[in-house]
Amino acid sequence: VPAPSAATGTARVLVASNRGPVAFADGPDGELLLRRGAGGLVSGLGQAAADAPPDADRLVWVCAALGDADRRAASRAPDGRLDRAGFDTGRAAVRILDIDQEIFDRAYNAVANRVLWFVQHLLYAPASQPVFGARFRQDWAAYQAYNAMFAEALAQEAAPGACVLVQDYHLMLVPGQLRRMRPDLRIAHFSHTPWAPPDYFRILPDDVQAQLLHGLLGADRLGFLTDAWADAFERCAEALPGVAVHDRQVRVLAQADGAQADGVEADGGRLVRIGVHPLGVDVGELRDRAAQADVAGRAAELAALAGGRRLIVRVDRTELSKNIVRGLLAYRELLRAQPRWRGQVMHLVCAYPSRHNLPEYREYTQAVRRLAAEINDEFAEDDWCPLHLEVTDDYPRSIAALSLAEVLVVNPVRDGMNLVAKEGAALSRRDAVLVLSREAGAYAEMGGAALVVNPFDVQATAAALHTALIMPAAERRRRAAELAAVAGRLPPRIWFTDQLAALAAAP
Ligand code: G6P
Numbered sequence: 001v002p003a004p005s006a007a008t009g010t011a012r013v014l015v016a017s018n019r020g021p022v023a024f025a026d027g028p029d030g031e032l033l034l035r036r037g038a039g040g041l042v043s044g045l046g047q048a049a050a051d052a053p054p055d056a057d058r059l060v061w062v063c064a065a066l067g068d069a070d071r072r073a074a075s076r077a078p079d080g081r082l083d084r085a086g087f088d089t090g091r092a093a094v095r096i097l098d099i100d101q102e103i104f105d106r107a108y109n110a111v112a113n114r115v116l117w118f119v120q121h122l123l124y125a126p127a128s129q130p131v132f133g134a135r136f137r138q139d140w141a142a143y144q145a146y147n148a149m150f151a152e153a154l155a156q157e158a159a160p161g162a163c164v165l166v167q168d169y170h171l172m173l174v175p176g177q178l179r180r181m182r183p184d185l186r187i188a189h190f191s192h193t194p195w196a197p198p199d200y201f202r203i204l205p206d207d208v209q210a211q212l213l214h215g216l217l218g219a220d221r222l223g224f225l226t227d228a229w230a231d232a233f234e235r236c237a238e239a240l241p242g243v244a245v246h247d248r249q250v251r252v253l254a255q256a257d258g259a260q261a262d263g264v265e266a267d268g269g270r271l272v273r274i275g276v277h278p279l280g281v282d283v284g285e286l287r288d289r290a291a292q293a294d295v296a297g298r299a300a301e302l303a304a305l306a307g308g309r310r311l312i313v314r315v316d317r318t319e320l321s322k323n324i325v326r327g328l329l330a331y332r333e334l335l336r337a338q339p340r341w342r343g344q345v346m347h348l349v350c351a352y353p354s355r356h357n358l359p360e361y362r363e364y365t366q367a368v369r370r371l372a373a374e375i376n377d378e379f380a381e382d383d384w385c386p387l388h389l390e391v392t393d394d395y396p397r398s399i400a401a402l403s404l405a406e407v408l409v410v411n412p413v414r415d416g417m418n419l420v421a422k423e424g425a426a427l428s429r430r431d432a433v434l435v436l437s438r439e440a441g442a443y444a445e446m447g448g449a450a451l452v453v454n455p456f457d458v459q460a461t462a463a464a465l466h467t468a469l470i471m472p473a474a475e476r477r478r479r480a481a482e483l484a485a486v487a488g489r490l491p492p493r494i495w496f497t498d499q500l501a502a503l504a505a506a507p
Contacts, residue, residue, distance in 0.1 A: 009159060016167060032231045034073075142374070155182045221272070227444065403428060410440060436451065
């Protein structure tokens with residue numbers, strides 16, 4: 001754990017996330033090309049930063065270098081601040097942390113993506129339960145060090161009393177570490193994942209559980225995407241000694257080691273407030289993007305591919321939690337049980353590679369490819385390809401696919417929110433029927449207007465696909481309008497400014 005640092009910076013608002021708002025790639029002549037990162041958080045914060053007064057030090061975003069190009073970009077500036085290295089990062093200054101490769105691999109792959117992601121999404125199968133031995137202890141030390149690097153950078157950049165918004169499961173220790181260095185700061189943490197129920201969270205070694213929970217409880221405010229995830233967190237937190245939970249407030253009396261918590265008042269503890277902020281999408285921005293020529297070009301290609309057939313669409317990272325294999329099994333079941341749809345529909349599956357450093361993800365990608373090929377072998381006819389699998393990430397094509405969908409399949413086994421459900425609702429030009437897993441965070445808001453499925457029940461999912469295909473036009477229109485309204489309820493920009501305002505107002 002880093003020692004308290006005396007120096008303070010000038011940033012009034014800071015964001016920290018593993019993946020940052022910009023990424024670098026190598027250009028054809030060896031030059032560095034700057035790209036805007038993807039994702040709702042980036043677009044929301046981009047807007048929030050654009051609204052800010054023209055003061056370069058107002059918002060600093062700290063993130064990790066994710067490849068050699070990022071590392072070289074960071075090394076151009078003595079302090080890793082890209083705006084000072086001559087890159088135009090918009091109104092936000094971006095500080096890329098050049099983290100030792102081994103520490104990064106252990107923290108990001110071994111702990112964050114293989115353990116924490118698996119725990120929060122309940123992904124361990126009985127036959128592949130984790131083993132927490134000596135190797136895990138090295139990984140865990142790396143996770144602590146990686147978090148400490150973020151905490152140190154934030155402590156250096158933050159002005160006295162600044163607001164710091166830490167994102168996601170990669171950085172769960174940062175709030176506690178940062179509070180120890182800079183008790184003057186207002187700190188928030190937001191979990192973009194689900195939270196595991198206590199019985200499952202208990203898979204983790206006891207001291208690791210306590211460090212994670214106390215790491216988060218170092219914040220003034222903790223944010224979750226749904227009430228269900230906030231409730232699960234509270235149930236895990238209240239199992240800690242010296243912690244009491246009541247009415248979306250957690251009172252922390254003691255630390256993991258039993259010592260009095262930092263900043264505890266004589267009157268009995270430090271209060272951590274829990275907020276539920278169901279991130280949505282910016283409907284106007286998405287529709288503007290959909291109106292651009294590259295999307296129209298992709299839409300024309302997809303329409304030609306479908307040849308007038310009705311499109312059942314899914315768009316995912318190829319990710320175990322997204323349940324792509326069971327989604328394909330449901331489509332196969334549909335074609336077997338309801339032969340009337342053969343030749344009438346096409347399943348467009350956009351499944352983009354993700355986290356291929358982990359064997360589980362590579363195997364899952366293979367399973368998706370195999371099953372897609374099997375389905376085509378079983379049903380294809382001379383003039384009909386039942387399933388089209390796209391594995392190359394292409395944003396304009398994803399937008400085009402969502403706008404042309406008649407049925408959108410979102411069937412994760414567990415998902416913090418699932419923004420594809422909301423993007424699809426915002427972009428649909430054909431009143432797409434949403435087949436939605438009840439285990440996605442989006443279910444809390446969209447369940448009423450979607451066809452809701454148990455993601456493990458392949459037959460029920462097949463039946464929902466059939467129901468979607470026969471749904472009368474008027475009902476489709478009514479449901480689609482409701483889904484679109486829900487999708488735009490809390491766009492990223494307001495999601496962010498609401499949390500910032502709540503943090504700034506914290507006592
Ligand atoms: C989820 C996480 C994000 C993460 C994203 C992509 O949405 O909540 O923090 O950035 O997946 O995963 P990756 O490992 O590619 O960053």
